[in-house]
Amino acid sequence: MAGRGKSAGRPQRVTLHDLADHAGxxxxxxxxVLRKSPLVAAKTREAVLESxxxxxxxxxxxxxxxxxxxxxxxxxxxxxxxxxxxxxxTAAIQRAFLKxxxxxxxxxxxxxxxxxxxxIATMREYNADGLAICPSRGTSRExxxxxxxxxxxxxxxxxxxxxxxxxxxxxxxxxxxCEATEHLIGLGHRRIAMLGGNDLVSTGRERRGGYRKALxxxxxxxxxxxxxxxxxxRSFGAATVRxxxxxxxxxxxxxxxxDVIAFGVMLGLRQVGREPGRDFAVIGYDDLAExxxxxxxxxxxxxxxxxxxxxxxxxxxxxxENPDAPVRRVVLQPKFVIRESSGGQR
Amino acid sequence: MAGRGKSAGRPQRVTLHDLADHAGxxxxxxxxVLRKSPLVAAKTREAVLESxxxxxxxxxxxxxxxxxxxxxxxxxxxxxxxxxxxxxxTAAIQRAFLKxxxxxxxxxxxxxxxxxxxxIATMREYNADGLAICPSRGTSRExxxxxxxxxxxxxxxxxxxxxxxxxxxxxxxxxxxCEATEHLIGLGHRRIAMLGGNDLVSTGRERRGGYRKALxxxxxxxxxxxxxxxxxxRSFGAATVRxxxxxxxxxxxxxxxxDVIAFGVMLGLRQVGREPGRDFAVIGYDDLAExxxxxxxxxxxxxxxxxxxxxxxxxxxxxxENPDAPVRRVVLQPKFVIRESSGGQR
DNA sequence: CTTATAATTTAGATCGTTCTAAATTTTGGT
DNA sequence: ACCAAAATTTAGAACGATCTAAATTATAAG
Numbered sequence: 001m002a003g004r005g006k007s008a009g010r011p012q013r014v015t016l017h018d019l020a021d022h023a024g025x026x027x028x029x030x031x032x033v034l035r036k037s038p039l040v041a042a043k044t045r046e047a048v049l050e051s052x053x054x055x056x057x058x059x060x061x062x063x064x065x066x067x068x069x070x071x072x073x074x075x076x077x078x079x080x081x082x083x084x085x086x087x088x089x090t091a092a093i094q095r096a097f098l099k100x101x102x103x104x105x106x107x108x109x110x111x112x113x114x115x116x117x118x119x120i121a122t123m124r125e126y127n128a129d130g131l132a133i134c135p136s137r138g139t140s141r142e143x144x145x146x147x148x149x150x151x152x153x154x155x156x157x158x159x160x161x162x163x164x165x166x167x168x169x170x171x172x173x174x175x176x177x178c179e180a181t182e183h184l185i186g187l188g189h190r191r192i193a194m195l196g197g198n199d200l201v202s203t204g205r206e207r208r209g210g211y212r213k214a215l216x217x218x219x220x221x222x223x224x225x226x227x228x229x230x231x232x233x234r235s236f237g238a239a240t241v242r243x244x245x246x247x248x249x250x251x252x253x254x255x256x257x258x259d260v261i262a263f264g265v266m267l268g269l270r271q272v273g274r275e276p277g278r279d280f281a282v283i284g285y286d287d288l289a290e291x292x293x294x295x296x297x298x299x300x301x302x303x304x305x306x307x308x309x310x311x312x313x314x315x316x317x318x319x320x321e322n323p324d325a326p327v328r329r330v331v332l333q334p335k336f337v338i339r340e341s342s343g344g345q346r
Numbered sequence: 347m348a349g350r351g352k353s354a355g356r357p358q359r360v361t362l363h364d365l366a367d368h369a370g371x372x373x374x375x376x377x378x379v380l381r382k383s384p385l386v387a388a389k390t391r392e393a394v395l396e397s398x399x400x401x402x403x404x405x406x407x408x409x410x411x412x413x414x415x416x417x418x419x420x421x422x423x424x425x426x427x428x429x430x431x432x433x434x435x436t437a438a439i440q441r442a443f444l445k446x447x448x449x450x451x452x453x454x455x456x457x458x459x460x461x462x463x464x465x466i467a468t469m470r471e472y473n474a475d476g477l478a479i480c481p482s483r484g485t486s487r488e489x490x491x492x493x494x495x496x497x498x499x500x501x502x503x504x505x506x507x508x509x510x511x512x513x514x515x516x517x518x519x520x521x522x523x524c525e526a527t528e529h530l531i532g533l534g535h536r537r538i539a540m541l542g543g544n545d546l547v548s549t550g551r552e553r554r555g556g557y558r559k560a561l562x563x564x565x566x567x568x569x570x571x572x573x574x575x576x577x578x579x580r581s582f583g584a585a586t587v588r589x590x591x592x593x594x595x596x597x598x599x600x601x602x603x604x605d606v607i608a609f610g611v612m613l614g615l616r617q618v619g620r621e622p623g624r625d626f627a628v629i630g631y632d633d634l635a636e637x638x639x640x641x642x643x644x645x646x647x648x649x650x651x652x653x654x655x656x657x658x659x660x661x662x663x664x665x666x667e668n669p670d671a672p673v674r675r676v677v678l679q680p681k682f683v684i685r686e687s688s689g690g691q692r
Numbered sequence: 693c694t695t696a697t698a699a700t701t702t703a704g705a706t707c708g709t710t711c712t713a714a715a716t717t718t719t720g721g722t
Numbered sequence: 723a724c725c726a727a728a729a730t731t732t733a734g735a736a737c738g739a740t741c742t743a744a745a746t747t748a749t750a751a752g
Contacts, residue, residue: 013415015708026732031710041718041730056496061471062408062417063708066737069359071408082437087428091454103468106452108437122449125407150402234639263636270641290609293580295616361738372702377740387700409738412707 014057022051034059065127073103074316075123077116079136079159081108083232085258085286085305086134089158092309093132100317102129109136117143124152130316134158137200151323155316158308160202160329167319168329169312173203176301176334177210178217180255180283183299183336185218187343189253189281193226195240195265196257204229207257207285226251230261237264241280242272253281253342259288259300266294266341281343297339307332360403368397380405411473419449420662421469423462425482425505427454429578431604431632431651432480435504438655439478446663448475455482463489470498476662480504483546497669501662504654506548513665514675515658519549522647522680523556524563526601526629529645529682531564533689535599535627539572541586541611542603550575553603553631572597576607583610587626588618599627599688605634605646612640612687627689643685653678 016034020027025044032040033048040048051057065071074097078086094104105123109116116136123131130153135144144164147154155167184192194211197204208227215222225247230236237256241264244251256262262284266276276282277296284291287302311330318325362380366373371390378386379394386394397403411417420443424432440450451469455462462482469477476499481490490510493500502514530538540557543550554573561568571593576582583602587610590597602608608630612622622628623642630637633648657676664671 013708016710017708027708028710028732028734029730032731035710039730044730059471060412060473060708061468062473063412063737064710066406066409066412066708066739067710069737081427082430082433084428084430087433091428091456094454104453107450108440110437122407125405127406127408234636238639264639267639267641290580293584293610293613295613359738362740363738373738374702374740375700378701381740385700390700406738409707410740412709412738413740415707 013060014055015060018055019048019051019057022055023047069127071103071127071129072101073105073123073126073128075105075107075119075128075131077107077109077119077131077133077136079109079111079116079134080232081106083258083260084288084290085260085303086158088288088305089134089309092306093157093312094309095306096310096313100313102317111136111138113138113140113143120147129153130155130320132157132312132316135161153316153320153323155312155319157312158203162202165327167315167327169308169315170202170329170331171303171308172331172333173206174210174213176303176336177207177255177285178214179210179336180285180299180301181211181214182217183338183342184253184255184281184283185214185220187253187281190220191223191226191249191251191253192220193228193241193244193251193254194257195228195237195254196230196232196261198229204257211255230257232258232260234260234264234267237261237266238268238271239264241265241268245272245274245280251280253283255283255285257285259284259286259291259298262298262300262341263290263294266296266298277341277343282341284341287337291337292339294341296341299339299342300337302335302337304332304334359406360401361406364401365394365397365403368401369393415473417449417473417475418447419451419469419472419474421451421453421465421472421474421477423453423455423465423477423479423482425455425457425462425480426578427452429604429606430634430636431606431649432504434634434651435480435655438652439503439658440655441652442656442659446659448663457482457484459484459486459489466493475499476501476666478503478658478662481507499662499666499669501658501665503658504549508548511673513661513673515654515661516548516675516677517649517654518677518679519552520556520559522631522649522682523553523601524560525556525682526631526645526647527557527560528563529684529688530599530601530627530629531560531566533599533627536566537569537572537595537597537599538566539574539587539590539597539600540603541574541583541600542576542578542607544575550603557601576603578604578606580606580610580613583607583612584614584617585610587611587614591618591620591626597626599629601629601631603631605630605632605637605644608644608646608687609636609640612642612644623687623689628687630687633683637683638685640687642687645685645688646683648681648683650678650680 016027016030019030030048033045078090097104107119113136132155134157141163148165157169160168197208199205228240262282265282269276269280274280284298284300287300291298291300362373362376365376376394379391424436443450453465459482478501480503487509494511500512502512504516506514543554545551574586608628611628615622615626620626630644630646633646637644637646
């Protein structure tokens with residue numbers, strides 16, 4: 001009596017049709033009940049809901065999406081989820097969309113544009129309403145312009161790709177790094193290294209630009225030997241600071257592309273018997289939860305990750321709502337946090 | 347000429363129908379081409395693929411799933427993605443499924459069984475082929491049994507829920523923690539604290555059990571004041587070790603539920619002027635990338651995360667293939683790694 | 693040139709929902 | 723009791739793919 005299909009084999013999925021039969025109404029009415037339409041009479045609604053319970057019905061969202069041409073699904077592509085900054089950002093983005101009743105699909109592109117492209121293609125095949133992208137290194141402007149041209153709602157988060165023509169939510173990286181660097185200059189440092197980041201990614205360009213700008217403002221010549229590109233890992237920070245300390249005119253301080261590198265620098269200093277904050281000044285970027293706990297506490301530039309997630313979500317939802325609105329760019333101001341790792345007056 | 351529908355409004359999606367018209371064949375043939383069927387003649391295939399390019403066709407996976415009753419989609423529910431162990435595990439699981447051509451849906455339940463249930467419900471609504479679950483704290487056995495009874499393919503990863511009747515892939519936590527604790531005992535420690543974990547989660551029960559077992563094996567009485575439940579955070583580790591050191595008979599060593607807590611312990615020791623590895627022995631659990639870099643290097647129990655991800659994926663894929671096979675449990679052996687934080691002979 | 697066989701192609705039903713437009717029932721005023 | 727208006731319910735056609743079973747075309751053997 002239950003399950004229409006063949007009596008042999010797998011249990012058939014319970015459908016609207018089954019519910020309709022069971023409750024003695026039409027498919028259309030059942031559909032209205034499930035969508036909480038006010039059109040249907042209270043008594044009918046009760047009967048249908050009772051059938052739902054009785055048959056153990058599971059709504060088929062895929063079928064509904066096919067019909068409505070809307071999926072309420074958002075794809076989120078993250079360049080490197082094992083980086084704690086992006087882990088926090090991902091959680092923030094997810095929370096923000098969840099609050100707006102969207103289902104979120106997360107993928108980790110691991111800095112590989114091909115994987116990112118695959119994911120974007122898959123999400124389009126699933127008819128996602130929109131995409132939030134932290135573009136992996138090397139993402140081409142053309143890829144993104146094509147998305148825009150094809151009418152895919154899209155927002156770039158954290159990292160910008162110039163000329164993509166997409167909405168963007170990010171932080172004011174140049175200003176943040178400039179302030180951090182000027183702080184060190186104010187403490188008397190002249191040989192300041194800049195560790196991590198690169199010019200292939202906007203955040204790298206901007207933070208490295210902020211560093212250069214600060215030195216320029218105070219008439220300090222830039223020694224390219226102290227500007228080191230690198231991965232956002234602790235081991236890069238540790239190895240690099242050890243190498244720089246071995247130079248004949250070593251730096252006395254370092255600003256880092258992010259906190260993870262700064263933690264590495266502090267570990268590296270200890271490995272060679274130097275104490276961060278006393279023998280060498282260190283500044284990070286992001287203000288991860290861990291920064292405050294270190295001994296010495298890490299001076300760093302705080303990005304409001306949760307706010308960025310919410311901003312990105314709002315931009316994307318607006319874009320979905322109104323595909324032809326003018327492009328928007330929101331840049332959040334960071335906050336420089338002074339702790340002990342940058343040392344006192346020297 | 348392009349796009350069948352109304353000439354006004356949004357661009358219509360290109361469908362198999364459009365491709366068929368454009369290429370002068372039937373819908374069925376186009377479908378065969380897209381699915382790389384060998385049945386179709388080379389010349390026809392070329393023509394269709396040319397139409398795909400010409401019209402900018404995007405495959406509609408939702409429609410296909412509706413028809414085939416298979417989604418090639420896997421839902422992965424993670425209890426806390428900001429914990430780096432789970433971040434790594436998530437990445438490993440994703441990679442493993444990707445290798446098998448599955449699309450992976452990731453959600454962060456943040457230790458909230460309600461969010462986990464929501465996600466599971468959503469995945470069922472999307473007709474996911476299977477679920478990989480790192481159950482959040484407080485997940486009930488009944489929830490999981492119901493899933494099994496309803497024929498949902500499911501594998502538990504890392505954390506076990508007794509009596510769920512589901513496949514499980516995890517690590518031998520008791521053995522790992524027992525070995526670590528015995529190492530400290532061998533070095534002469536008698537007052538050994540156990541920090542973090544709790545009995546609400548299998549990994550906590552097992553690791554704490556391993557600690558108790560080791561003490562028992564060597565006739566050391568357990569001082570419950572030294573066994574502290576807690577969150578897997580650095581701040582818990584730091585605060586707790588400071589508190590324990592203030593006891594009148596303080597511990598001389600600590601084994602930690604995981605590396606993150608152990609890092610916190612090392613930071614906490616420094617905050618009160620003690621040097622980990624020299625003044626106090628510390629052992630972690632997980633062997634995160636960071637463990638090796640610390641000064642002193644963190645002694646810890648290594649879990650092979652990538653292997654766990656692959657194992658879980660294989661169990662789930664087998665289960666999907668063969669729903670009625672007997673339940674399997676795979677437990678991977680960890681490896682104890684000795685570095686400097688556990689100190690030498692005292 | 694048949695004819696049997698193999699290789700291709702296809703019409704039409706189907707998956708489980710929602711939508712449109714119309715049919716039916718209920719309600720309330722006279 | 724009647725009728726208009728409001729409230730509720732519904733049949734049947736979508737959505738965009740795949741499947742089944744059969745039709746068509748090409749190839750080879752006699």
